[in-house]
Amino acid sequence: MISGKFAITIHILTLLHKFPNDYLSSEFIAGSMNLNPVLVRKEIANLKAHHVVESKEGKNGGTKLAVNASELTLKEIFEMTFETIGLGFAKNQPNPDCPVGKKINQNLEALYSEMNEKVGAQLQNISLEDFSNQF
């Protein structure tokens, strides 16, 4: 999963923030997103690995936030979803005998890296609470 990972993750976290006292089931969350519950559980597994949520198995189980929403930034969420922004690379290895081909990916990476810094600075200023309170 790449394309929707951040969007799905933040959707999950927003729901958890809206119901701070409940363990929400993957089925319930999936209902809000119109997504398969297994995919929700996979994203939750990632969030658990980052100690952002905790979940309880068994009947009446589910997931709830394990951190303070005012202290979790969108930048952290962004990084948890393994995302970097960028404008992509050509899929094939360019020709190393061409001066342009030889360095194109390196130069694109430098460019994208600057983009990430800019965007990272922006996302760092927004907490999950901020985002969630827009709803």
Add this chain to the structure above:
Amino acid sequence: MISGKFAITIHILTLLHKFPNDYLSSEFIAGSMNLNPVLVRKEIANLKAHHVVESKEGKNGGTKLAVNASELTLKEIFEMTFETIGLGFAKNQPNPDCPVGKKINQNLEALYSEMNEKVGAQLQNISLEDFSNQF
């Protein structure tokens, strides 16, 4: 084509800038990128539609830059490739009966739109000439 479009386009433009007096064939360009010539021609068609390059059919034909590389910004190239940055959306329509589902895409769009402004400002400061001169 989405993922590599910007990268491919800027690669093409860099090559054209490096050989300002020649009509480069799609075959030659494809050789530097290790890409199918038809795909190169497709991106060139897009560049032509934006009047950034001109090409000549027939024997010894090919493509050359039609604008001054110092006046073409990466932002314009970015826009020509129809790209916007962002962190994606969930693929399915979210549940409109859920307050979060109802507004999630709208709120993500607002967020991404700000990101685009930041990145756009950065890309506007870099010309094709600047980029090409790194090689």
Add this chain to the structure above:
DNA sequence: TCATACTGTAATAAAATATGTTACAAATTT
């Protein structure tokens, strides 16, 4: 203690998207 309702995870299937290939008409040069 047993039925129920969850999570966790693997394996597989289906759908969507991206990339590659073939083919050939039209244009231009030599």
Add this chain to the structure above:
DNA sequence: AAATTTGTAACATATTTTATTACAGTATGA
């Protein structure tokens, strides 16, 4: 006229995303 190149359509393949099925393990509570 022969050769070379663009332009483009049609089709094929590969890759990536998303969905589904299945089921073991865990907790709840009647």
